[in-house]
Amino acid sequence: MLCIRSDFRDGDVERIADLHTKGYANLGPRFGAPFDAYVLETLSEANLKARSQDENDRTRIWFAELDEQTVGCAALVDRGERAQLRWVVVLDEARGNGIGRKLLDAVLAHAKETGFDEIYLETIDQLTPSMTLYERSGFKLLSQKIMPLWYGENGCEVVMNMKLS
Structure with missing residues (x-):
């Protein structure tokens, strides 16, 4: 049974x-140890534990649990005027069940409910599969640029956004 939680x-x-x-x-060697370190750094910057205890903070994370196993997550990070979609991932064994869609729908609903006019994301x-989900949900390409990424080589950063109002 699928459960989406945000506590x-x-x-x-x-x-x-x-x-x-x-x-x-x-997905290859660029998603090894350097990627893990990058994710931990972004999580540290977000200070999710402290933010989750502030009832006025619009930042929130959702977890997908399938048969009591955590199989995915997605977050909204309050960036002031805009919301940022972060940490979207669904494990391979859970794909094809609409979990990514349900997580993204939860993020977008929260963004609207808490008064954001725009949400953006940064990816590569x-x-x-992620790009397809974002495009089908209404995200539009803002920019693509070649730049140094976490794995020490140049890659293509993609920025997308969606107007919510």
């Missing part, structure tokens, strides 16, 4: 990092 629990930061390690493991090219 923050002890160990959730580690769950996000673990989901990324497992979810990107088969070559993540076809």
